[in-house]
Amino acid sequence: MNTKGDVTVPLLEGRGLVKAYGPTQALRGASVRLDEGEILAVTGTSGSGKSTLLHCLAGIVGPDEGSVSYAGERLDRLPEKRLSELRRTEFGVVFQFGQLIPELTALDNVALPLLLAGLTRADAHTRAGEWLERFGVRGQAGLRPGEMSGGQAQRTALARALITGPKVVFADEPTGALDSLASEQVMTALVHTARESGTAVLLITHDAQVAAYADREVRMADGAVVAVGVTA
Numbered sequence: 529m530n531t532k533g534d535v536t537v538p539l540l541e542g543r544g545l546v547k548a549y550g551p552t553q554a555l556r557g558a559s560v561r562l563d564e565g566e567i568l569a570v571t572g573t574s575g576s577g578k579s580t581l582l583h584c585l586a587g588i589v590g591p592d593e594g595s596v597s598y599a600g601e602r603l604d605r606l607p608e609k610r611l612s613e614l615r616r617t618e619f620g621v622v623f624q625f626g627q628l629i630p631e632l633t634a635l636d637n638v639a640l641p642l643l644l645a646g647l648t649r650a651d652a653h654t655r656a657g658e659w660l661e662r663f664g665v666r667g668q669a670g671l672r673p674g675e676m677s678g679g680q681a682q683r684t685a686l687a688r689a690l691i692t693g694p695k696v697v698f699a700d701e702p703t704g705a706l707d708s709l710a711s712e713q714v715m716t717a718l719v720h721t722a723r724e725s726g727t728a729v730l731l732i733t734h735d736a737q738v739a740a741y742a743d744r745e746v747r748m749a750d751g752a753v754v755a756v757g758v759t760a
């Protein structure tokens with residue numbers, strides 16, 4: 529948790545978020561907070577607004593109403609240039625199908641954020657190798673995403689999301705396409721690394737076993753957060 533003056537502010541907070549896509553009201557006044565280093569699961573039925581909430585909190589889409597604050601700064605009012613810098617340096621994202629670049633090897637995929645940040649190719653590759661090792665996929669370093677299993681690809685995607693040391697990782701159904709063993713491996717790797725580096729995680733899932741890895745769970749229905757609780 530951050531302090532700004534005497535006031536304690538959450539790392540990330542959405543308040544009264546409203547978002548419509550044409551006639552579809554995806555969010556109808558959703559509010560949520562994420563503290564530093566916290567792992568928060570967002571659950572709820574299909575279409576309840578979970579992904580839209582994540583997109584608003586990550587500054588990927590702007591809400592029609594309401595506010596998003598990151599460390600006390602209004603994200604929804606930032607100019608695009610500052611917002612994209614923040615997304616690159618402070619945020620990491622992992623989606624259901626990893627979104628690895630199909631033409632690149634696992635090593636090159638994981639090295640990419642470091643190359644974009646200005647590291648030399650040699651340094652980026654050394655660090656990427658270490659991160660593949662942490663996620664148990666060093667043996668797959670030379671493979672392209674299509675040549676890996678779903679779980680290996682997701683662990684590679686996690687390595688890519690975490691290698692820059694983000695403050696928040698946004699994970700939208702990161703295990704949605706995996707069997708239960710691969711799911712467990714991905715979640716164990718994510719939680720272990722997040723705890724070690726103090727990274728907060730906003731985790732969307734509709735799998736109760738996956739949600740159980742979180743410190744806290746909020747449930748959405750009809751575009752709003754309807755229940756808040758601590759997981760087992």
Ligand SMILES: Nc1ncnc2c1ncn2[C@@H]1O[C@H](COP(=O)(O)OP(=O)(O)OP(=O)(O)O)[C@@H](O)[C@H]1O
Pocket residue numbers: 549552553554572573574575576577578579580581
């Ligand atoms: N880009 C978009 N354009 C049009 N409608 C959208 C868009 N994104 C989301 N929606 C609609 O907004 C509503 C909420 O969608 P959202 O993806 O946020 O829900 P969700 O809880 O994440 O669902 P799921 O679990 O199925 O992924 C749905 O009715 C969806 O069809």
